[in-house]
Amino acid sequence: MAAAAQVVHQQGAERTTIADIARAADVQVGNVYYYFKTKDELVAAALIEHTRQLETLTGELDRLPDPRERLKSLVRGWVGQRDLAARYGCPTGTLATELDKRAEGGLDKEAGKVIRLLLDWVASQFRELDLPDPDGLALTLVGAYQGMSLLTNALRDPQIMVKEGDRLIAWLDTL
Amino acid sequence: MAAAAQVVHQQGAERTTIADIARAADVQVGNVYYYFKTKDELVAAALIEHTRQLETLTGELDRLPDPRERLKSLVRGWVGQRDLAARYGCPTGTLATELDKRAEGGLDKEAGKVIRLLLDWVASQFRELDLPDPDGLALTLVGAYQGMSLLTNALRDPQIMVKEGDRLIAWLDTL
Amino acid sequence: MAAAAQVVHQQGAERTTIADIARAADVQVGNVYYYFKTKDELVAAALIEHTRQLETLTGELDRLPDPRERLKSLVRGWVGQRDLAARYGCPTGTLATELDKRAEGGLDKEAGKVIRLLLDWVASQFRELDLPDPDGLALTLVGAYQGMSLLTNALRDPQIMVKEGDRLIAWLDTL
Amino acid sequence: MAAAAQVVHQQGAERTTIADIARAADVQVGNVYYYFKTKDELVAAALIEHTRQLETLTGELDRLPDPRERLKSLVRGWVGQRDLAARYGCPTGTLATELDKRAEGGLDKEAGKVIRLLLDWVASQFRELDLPDPDGLALTLVGAYQGMSLLTNALRDPQIMVKEGDRLIAWLDTL
DNA sequence: AATGAATGAGAGTTCATTCAT
DNA sequence: TATGAATGAACTCTCATTCAT
Numbered sequence: 001m002a003a004a005a006q007v008v009h010q011q012g013a014e015r016t017t018i019a020d021i022a023r024a025a026d027v028q029v030g031n032v033y034y035y036f037k038t039k040d041e042l043v044a045a046a047l048i049e050h051t052r053q054l055e056t057l058t059g060e061l062d063r064l065p066d067p068r069e070r071l072k073s074l075v076r077g078w079v080g081q082r083d084l085a086a087r088y089g090c091p092t093g094t095l096a097t098e099l100d101k102r103a104e105g106g107l108d109k110e111a112g113k114v115i116r117l118l119l120d121w122v123a124s125q126f127r128e129l130d131l132p133d134p135d136g137l138a139l140t141l142v143g144a145y146q147g148m149s150l151l152t153n154a155l156r157d158p159q160i161m162v163k164e165g166d167r168l169i170a171w172l173d174t175l
Numbered sequence: 176m177a178a179a180a181q182v183v184h185q186q187g188a189e190r191t192t193i194a195d196i197a198r199a200a201d202v203q204v205g206n207v208y209y210y211f212k213t214k215d216e217l218v219a220a221a222l223i224e225h226t227r228q229l230e231t232l233t234g235e236l237d238r239l240p241d242p243r244e245r246l247k248s249l250v251r252g253w254v255g256q257r258d259l260a261a262r263y264g265c266p267t268g269t270l271a272t273e274l275d276k277r278a279e280g281g282l283d284k285e286a287g288k289v290i291r292l293l294l295d296w297v298a299s300q301f302r303e304l305d306l307p308d309p310d311g312l313a314l315t316l317v318g319a320y321q322g323m324s325l326l327t328n329a330l331r332d333p334q335i336m337v338k339e340g341d342r343l344i345a346w347l348d349t350l
Numbered sequence: 351m352a353a354a355a356q357v358v359h360q361q362g363a364e365r366t367t368i369a370d371i372a373r374a375a376d377v378q379v380g381n382v383y384y385y386f387k388t389k390d391e392l393v394a395a396a397l398i399e400h401t402r403q404l405e406t407l408t409g410e411l412d413r414l415p416d417p418r419e420r421l422k423s424l425v426r427g428w429v430g431q432r433d434l435a436a437r438y439g440c441p442t443g444t445l446a447t448e449l450d451k452r453a454e455g456g457l458d459k460e461a462g463k464v465i466r467l468l469l470d471w472v473a474s475q476f477r478e479l480d481l482p483d484p485d486g487l488a489l490t491l492v493g494a495y496q497g498m499s500l501l502t503n504a505l506r507d508p509q510i511m512v513k514e515g516d517r518l519i520a521w522l523d524t525l
Numbered sequence: 526m527a528a529a530a531q532v533v534h535q536q537g538a539e540r541t542t543i544a545d546i547a548r549a550a551d552v553q554v555g556n557v558y559y560y561f562k563t564k565d566e567l568v569a570a571a572l573i574e575h576t577r578q579l580e581t582l583t584g585e586l587d588r589l590p591d592p593r594e595r596l597k598s599l600v601r602g603w604v605g606q607r608d609l610a611a612r613y614g615c616p617t618g619t620l621a622t623e624l625d626k627r628a629e630g631g632l633d634k635e636a637g638k639v640i641r642l643l644l645d646w647v648a649s650q651f652r653e654l655d656l657p658d659p660d661g662l663a664l665t666l667v668g669a670y671q672g673m674s675l676l677t678n679a680l681r682d683p684q685i686m687v688k689e690g691d692r693l694i695a696w697l698d699t700l
Numbered sequence: 701a702a703t704g705a706a707t708g709a710g711a712g713t714t715c716a717t718t719c720a721t
Numbered sequence: 722t723a724t725g726a727a728t729g730a731a732c733t734c735t736c737a738t739t740c741a742t
Contacts, residue, residue, distance in 0.1 A: 012276035014190065018713085029713095029729085030714085034726065039712065088275070089275060097269050097329075098273065100328055100329070109331075136342070139323075139326065139338065144318060148322070150318075154271040154286055154290050155291065160318075163314065167315065193736075194736080203704075204704085205702075205740085206701070208739080364623075369732080378707055379708085380708060380709090381706050383735075384705065389734090444625075446678070447614060447619050447678070450537075450679070469676075486688060489685060489689060490689065492672070492676065493672030494668060494672055497669055498672075503621070503625055504625065504636055505640065517665065554724090555717095555723075555724060559723075563717080
């Protein structure tokens with residue numbers, strides 16, 4: 001699953017072959033099918049892996065006492081991944097974009113669920129801060145993240161994330 | 176080219192076959208190769224088509240006297256496309272995400288160029304308004320657009336664009 | 351189609367690969383799919399080919415003036431094919447047996463239709479002879495043909511068809 | 526062995542996987558290979574199972590005093606299995622047809638042996654009745670059985686077996 | 701310019717068989 | 722004996738690309 005998540009992030013779901021994942025996981029191609037009956041199941045596994053990583057991250061952030069600090073730390077984490085984002089984009093965002101075109105397996109909804117998870121966590125931080133329209137604020141923050149990831153990736157310029165990250169942190173402080 | 180742009184937007188570059196485009200353009204498969212030597216050239220043509228549409232749009236907006244009004248009108252245009260975005264995402268943004276994974280043909284830079292075009296036009300509006308850091312503001316605005324398009328698409332909810340669009344317009348008015 | 355019919359008869363539908371048929375038809379594997387979208391369609395084509403051959407045969411027999419002579423000639427034709435039957439069985443019968451187990455493609459009914467065609471032609475001969483229960487007689491004659499084909503094939507003994515063929519001809523004369 | 530016999534009868538030897546048989550026998554896939562070294566051995570085991578069932582049947586029929594009555598009882602038994610025959614054909618006949626195309630393992634002769642067993646038993650009944658050419662009569666009776674099984678199966682009509690069964694019983698009485 | 705067929709390289713998937721435990 | 726995983730060779734099917742006409 002880890003191999004699938006990584007290779008799919010780097011090559012994209014469509015361009016990733018089962019052989020690619022098998023090689024990354026150091027197993028035989030045929031053996032992959034012992035655990036995942038179809039390629040769709042493998043992609044779903046990659047998504048679950050991303051969910052797991054997201055939950056680990058938010059779990060760690062939850063240990064911070066101040067919700068505002070949690071959000072700022074989240075943004076700092078994003079910026080810290082800027083080189084990866086410049087090269088391959090946001091794992092969840094790019095996967096969501098691809099899976100949207102892969103309607104047959106019913107995977108198109110799954111990526112949305114992971115993003116929803118992030119949105120909900122962010123909104124709950126804003127809620128804890130007693131800010132009005134926490135859901136709208138979450139949309140703005142997560143949207144800004146997805147947007148700057150995409151621009152960073154498309155223009156291959158990690159500095160975009162630094163600049164926008166700073167802006168987001170300043171913005172969080174004004175709320 | 177128009178057929179390529181539309182089908183590629185709806186199905187994604189990877190999942191679109193030459194046969195799909197040929198059918199949409201109502202020509203024979205073999206004949207496509209008389210005009211485009213490779214599939215990459217077809218995808219490039221789709222990008223050019225998007226560039227053309229962007230230039231048409233900014234050309235029209237340029238007729239408005241006030242740069243701020245131009246930007247607000249641009250946002251309104253985005254929101255007007257919300258149903259398309261919910262179904263298929265931003266044509267340029269999703270294509271950029273896909274082409275990033277398609278390095279061989281050298282197409283990965285091309286999508287960035289189209290986005291750069293939009294960024295430049297937006298920045299020049301901010302510059303005309305004598306605002307500080309027009310490039311940064313452009314990054315923020317276009318980033319917000321890409322972000323809300325992706326969320327709208329991933330969650331299949333056009334209302335996200337309405338809400339974020341309103342926020343962007345209000346933001347433009349505060350500058 | 352002719353290649354498909356022959357190879358499928360000799361190797362069976364399951365053991366015949368598209369490559370086998372392509373080789374027999376002297377075309378490229380991929381090209382087969384230009385004409386037949388799936389393997390099931392190829393097998394169906396083989397069935398159509400058998401139908402065509404059956405219609406050619408009955409068409410020729412119809413030129414004989416006496417219905418009884420037509421039937422006797424049919425039996426003689428079967429016996430004439432005894433070596434082929436000993437090696438590969440009756441093309442339609444063996445295919446019907448295999449397709450019965452291949453329910454997914456909906457091919458299981460198709461083989462029955464070809465057999466029904468033969469039954470109907472035979473019955474109409476008996477009807478022309480003003481014999482009672484022509485359908486039952488057809489069932490007996492065609493059943494005897496399928497039975498002796500199967501035995502001949504299973505025991506690899508063409509003589510079985512000679513012996514049973516003689517008996518059937520004698521039987522036809524007693525009616 | 527019983528599981529193999531049943532599943533192979535229903536799905537055909539080619540379409541039956543070791544996993545299918547293992548599931549039917551409620552054992553692990555790998556464990557099947559502790560008892561049967563190859564798939565061919567499993568199919569052979571299915572054949573042996575059919576032989577066993579045939580011997581049980583003839584053993585019971587042998588308890589009847591009159592050979593003619595034994596044969597009539599045999600036919601009645603066949604007709605009693607008409608629904609199974611309509612769905613899956615005669616176990617031995619369909620297997621013989623399939624195995625004929627599976628030459629490598631040398632199984633093609635094995636199915637013939639089972640049929641030969643039946644032929645011999647039937648012939649010995651005719652011999653006991655002092656009828657001329659008992660082997661020829663056996664061929665006719667068993668051939669009729671295989672033929673009506675195939676037709677019943679191909680046309681999915683159990684009534685065929687009722688009708689032909691009646692005819693065979695009447696025929697036995699005329700001898 | 702257009703047509704329809706041909707080519708050939710891969711991709712996903714299945715499955716008999718093996719093997720360590 | 723039993724288990725569960727691993728292996729690897731097919732096989733079906735897809736598709737970008739080429740080509741003769």
